[in-house]
Amino acid sequence: MVVIPELTAPTPDVLRGSENSAAAAAAASLSAVQGRPEMAVEIRDFDFAYTEELALEDVTLDIPAHRVTALIGPSGCGKSTLLRCINRMNDLIPGAGVRRGSIRVQGEEILGRTVDVIALRKYIGMVFQKYNPFPTSIFENVAYGLRISGLSNRRALADAVERSLRRAALWEETKDRLHEGALSLSGGQQQRLCIARTIAVDPKIILMDEPCSALDPIATAKVEELITDLRSDYTIVIVTHNMQQATRVSDRTAFFYVGKLVEEGETMKMFTRPEKKETEDYVSGKFG
Amino acid sequence: MAHILDSFENALNELRRSVLTMGSMSLRNLEIAIKGCVDRDTDLCNSAIAEDDEVNELEMSIDQQGMEIMLRYQPVATDLRKVLAAMKIAGNLERISDEAESIARRGRKMNKHHELADLHLIEPLYEQARFQLEDALRAYTNGDIDLAVSVGEKDDKLDRAHRKLVKYMTSAMAEDSEAVKDYLHVIFIIRCLERVGDHSVNIGEEAVFMESSHDIRHGNVDKLEEEE
Ligand SMILES: Nc1ncnc2c1ncn2[C@@H]1O[C@H](COP(=O)(O)OP(=O)(O)O)[C@@H](O)[C@H]1O
Ligand SMILES: [Mg+2]
Helix, strand or coil, rough: CCCCCCCCCCCHHHHCCCCHHHHHHHHHHHHCCCCCCEEEEEEEEEEEECCCCEEEEEEEEEEEEEEEEECCCCCCCCHHHHHHHHHCCCHHCCCEEEEEEEEEEECCECCCCCCHHHHHHHHHHEEEECCCCCCHHHHHHHHHHHHCCCCCHHHHHHHHHHHHHCCCCHHHCCCCCCCHHHHCCCHHHHHHHHHHHHHHHHEEEEEECCCCCCCCHHHHHHHHHHHHHHHHCCCEEECCCCHHHHHHHHCCCEECCCCEEEEEEHHHHHCCCCCHHHHHHHHHECCC | CCCCHHHHHHHHHHHHHHHHHHHHHHHCCCCCCCCHCCCCCHHHHHHHHHHHHHHHHHHHHHHHHHHHHHHHHCCCCHHHHHHHHHHHHHHHHHHCCCHHHHHHHHHHHHHCCCHHHHHHHHHHHHHHHHHHHHHHHHHHHHHHHHHHHHHHHHHHHHHHHHHHHHHHHHHHHHHHHHHHHHHHHHHHHHHHHHHHHHHHHHHHEEEEEHHHCCCCCCCCCCHHHHCC
16 A cells, blocks of 8 residues: 555645755855754655655655765665655555655745656756766766756856856866766766756756775775865755764765654764764664 | 775774773873872882883873874774874873872982972872772763763762862971972872862763764753753
């Protein structure tokens, strides 16, 4: 049985047009000052299952805009599942589905059948553990999403590609070799290329699933720096197995254990004085 | 619950043992120094001075252990506070042992003169300072927050006793011009004991921080009570 909330609302506005990100950042920090940070994603009473058993149970979590939220927890606790629910990547798995609850993005429910999933995925980009550039040129990797969405003017395409590569801190390294194959780049560069490809289509939220797991320490540091830098324009949710990475890049941390959210809060608090014993044990590397 | 890494667990235990060893050494140095003064035993004074070197070395070794734990295991939450508290407590114990050394040096000088009749008045003050230090160390050992907080309260009494005694010694000195030097030594010893009390308060505060993550330094003890 797959219970999906029936939704007849048209595609939410927020899933189409792009707003002025500086204004959005200002609004976010203003509301943070007032104690009510604007929520980019609101997950409520959320249950999800691939088969019978729930992979996520009773998850309620707010993800504030223009902040980096880290999802941590042992393998198999449902971190990737939750990320994929946020941009509906689990839709295609037969039998899998939302069993209960809701996910709102910028205040709009995204679980309904009528939601424009293509628009949703433009609004919410995703970066994976295994960097996966297309076997085409560096330029084409970034231009791809723009072409799909109808941009064909050469000048405009070139500008957009440059802008995205600059934003991903990759322009200086690639500007003289844009038409070389993307697979000739180093691992770290390929991952940053994937980030450039993601931001080319102007998302507001970027989901990252262990983006540095396959990278060496220097490439990892560059990606972490990029994440910190992107925070002013994007809401970022990152799954990481590396506790130190969570403390370095994230503002908030959510700890999951066998499908449940155990505790979430300011990262500094989660790693210095967590409320729950399970959290303390996990972040301290203890077992029962 | 134990750490997955035995070596991490062992390193934390070792660090704690070093702090406790340093605590008993500082207590002992203080005791020997005072005994050296009151019993006019220069050998005891000399050994309090010599033992201070060992305390200094132990402090450096605790800093080293703490640094290695941070580097190797990147402790968080309670573990992080344990390491920070151990290093700061070691710093305070080192200062306490320094006070013991100063006391012993003054005792050694006084032992060359006639005994000052008022010298024994430092004993009750020493008892008070020692109790405070013992309480602070016990609070650290047992994670006893209430006991740790009580050290700060007791210290107000020690401060008052110290002021009273300094006042008394100052007026006694005015009447006995022969013994001015020794009265000055005694006044400095009283100051040392008062500082031992202050360091014990710091140790209690670190014990509270380690156990509860509350920072009660600089009069923030009310915050702790609010949240309890
Ligand atoms: N495609 C799938 N089909 C069936 N079960 C899955 C699938 N993907 C993940 N799971 C199961 O869901 C649970 C959560 O997995 P996942 O979200 O990948 O965890 P994490 O990312 O925290 O390691 C696990 O028990 C996993 O075996
Ligand atoms: Mg995963």
